[in-house]
Amino acid sequence: MVLFKALEARGILASMNGYIAVGWLVVEDLAMVVVLVLLPPLAGMLGGTETDGSLQSPLWRTLGLTFLQVGAFVALMLIVGRRVMPWVLWLVARTGSRELFTLAVIAAAITIAFGAAELFGVSFALGAFFAGMVMRESTFSHRAAEESLPLRDAFAVLFFVSVGMLFEPGVLIDSPLRVIGVVAIIIIGKSVAAALLVTAFHYPLSTAFTVAASLAQIGEFSFILAGLGMSLGLLTAEGQSLILAGALISIALNPMIFGLIEPLRNKVLENSRLARQLDQRQDPFAELPLSTEDRYLEGQVVLVGHGRVGRQIGEALGRRGIPFVVVEQNRELVEALRRQDIAAVSGNAAEPSVLIQAHIARAAMLVIAISDTLDVHQMTGTARALNPDIEVAVRAQSEDDASLLAREAVDCIFCGEDELAKGMAEHILKRVAPSADHPG
Template sequence: MHHATPLINTIVGGLVLAFLLGILASRFRISPLVGYLAAGVLVGPHTPGFVADTSLATELAELGVILLMFGVGLHFSFKDLMAVKSIAIPGAIAQIGVATLLGMLFSTLMDWTPVNGLVFGLCLSTASTVVLLRALEERQLIDSRRGQIAIGWLIVEDLVMVLTLVLLPAYGNMLGSDAGSSALSWQDLAITIGKVVAFITLMIVVGRRVVPWVLAKSASTGSRELFTLSVLAMALGIAFGAVKLFDVSFALGAFFAGVVLSESELSHRAAQDTLPLRDAFAVLFFVSVGMLFDPLIVINEPGAVLATLAIILLGKSAAAFALVKLFGLSTRTALTISVSLAQIGEFAFILAGLGIALGMLTQEGQNLVLAGAILSIMTNPLMFAVLERYLARDATDEEQYAEQKPGEEPQSPMEICHHVLLVGYGRVGSLIGAKLAQAGMPMVVVENARPRVDALREQGINVVMGNAAKAEILSLARLDCAHWLLLTIPNGFEAGQIVAMARAKRPDLHIVARAHYDEEVTYITERGATQVVMGEREIANSMISLLQLETSLVPQTDDSVPGQRSLPF
């Protein structure tokens, strides 16, 4: 019997195509986001073949927005922002202003209204969090000064866009009112701002106490399902309550739900447990955005598409470069920030959708935003590749020094040999480090978390700050004459990279690494590790060893042989 399953058809069709095209994009070294958007185009109404239910896709996209913004809030860090506030805050605001003005200038050429130009320019002004962070991680720039400035810049952009999503509807109402009701419109705007302030105050005063308490209570039950459910219930519930009780957006509610949740000691676990669901709905969000895109605009209006792309790749980048140089930073840093911001993503889609709903952006404008996003995301890896070649050729010692984090002193190679090189000083690494120190064994720790580095230096322990995946960091830790290399970091892929690099330089080195899964054990072993320790296996071995199989401790049975006992494993 035939069943009408539009929801299942939409989810299955979107996810399967997104997976296939995402894999294809990755093979061509393009961001998988391009594949997700292309999947949406293929199942959308503007292309032949299967057409997904657009109304259901919109609902799924709304869930995707909530979970995307929840993830942004969950990883939001005031500390990271404050470290580079003197550059990131004024720089990001000025760059948003320049991009918006360029968008408004473009709108005059397209005979759009100033409001259309304003929304269009705002859509082009903010970079994609997903694309930028992934690009920095792939190039191991997260911990560099350039990476810290780019992330701080991005945080400011996100905050401005969240505020824009809240104020844009009220601004639209003001523009739609006549002169006689302008006072009422200003009053509506004041009421909207008041509701936003009330919601934020409630979250800061009450939410930061209640939410961590609820998390702790759900975690104490011992049920992983209940804990995950509590995180999702709070994220979705707060977002829904923000709309129903305070008339603010789902985006703002979800963002502050994440911010409040990030202050809990269980925030890392909350992020890990909800990551699969957030990723799945984020994919559906990008698919639903692609469904709105009419690819014929690239053929019918190539000039407009190229002009949009020029604003994103050239206008924004030039503004960012000039602003960073204005603050006295190196060309190396300015170029990295420029390339990092030369793309647009999720906020552009959210803002464009809101502009369409409010009648503040034309369908043509939305198509140009989507075309600009797809093309800029595809172009961004190529720009990074060109940048890396240029920097590798022309970098000076002064620029290498400027690459250090704010307040970080230059590091010199350790004056030590025949030592243990310990990578990572978290829960596992700190236990190993304590035993090595107790045994009096010489040791050098490689750690990228500044607080841990400062604490180790206060204890007189040799420590190199940085990512061990970088050859220069291992060189500072004297890999050339180390006797052991112990990798305690939880990332199996990164550990494999370090093992391969260390084995190429030191074929005789004893390397012991940590893994969580059988696949990671195989991966790390194939790259040259002497031994790989998997936590679950070691726990099982320890529990077996604690059984104490001596006859004095083993209960005897009538048919048992004295001194012997067979075990069922």
């Protein structure tokens, strides 16, 4: 949660760097869920007093039983839960009661989490995680998330209040060197490991620096794990205080670390030839292949975004045989499009180099089909600078967005609300107009 807020505040969340950091966080949370599942049985076995050398057999039996219980719970959620829960939410939504729908969402989440803990011996956190997964299968998932948003914020406040009440400030005076060591592991050790792994996957050095700074803190699951360790007798009160101190200090220092990214990157690039080579490495999906046909390089439509709106636009262009190049931040989506012989480039269209790779200088039209309009100014500025005669069409979410976009160098603005009204009005007129013309 802290990382989400930090990335969103700095405009990184919607970029490639933000996707990598959030994906990393999701993997960390999944690994933490596995630890939460395995820690209680392991703690029970390792805390026993087996003296006859038969520890290995009970340990494997306990682990097998744990995996069996977790597997049964997961199967129940995937087979039954994903069908029953959407049906229940649909029935509740039919009542038209907003309060009842919110209550049903909360009751379902708590029931699944509690049932996971009591019936299957699974941790409460894992049960809540799967409750969210089965609710995601419902067509009302967005409404459920919207309705529970105020409660989420309230529980987040209570969570951090409880963390603050657990923290013992005296550890800063009694064990300052240990606190410094924990903070160094979180900020330096974790950041260096993240930077090395991102670099190993052939991303630019600038991406490695940004992701490393984003992960220079620990999340909320660490507090849950520390609390579980305390309850199982595996962690002392001093150890929990050290973890809390390291978390709070790393979160407080994170804004300063973000501020040091650019100066540190420039310093490293100035003094290291290897760093310059790493920073200049290009993603193979960040440029069009050399075998791309000429019709995609001149007179084409550059389509920014391939979500629900962009996909329909691309399908319409394909049916008419109009060449187009997709610019999309999702690297996996770009890879899938290329397998379908669709010209696509990976990257953020707000960066001039990305539009250059899409050959914007010779394009006939730029279509911005993404919902986020914050980077439209940079996109249109790059397009106009390289191709003054290009036509620009932009998607707007609301009338307020449309009024702001009208100030940019945009030729055509499509507002979602207006287009919806036009489509509904056209359908109504088609159905009603014939009977109106022939009343008899």
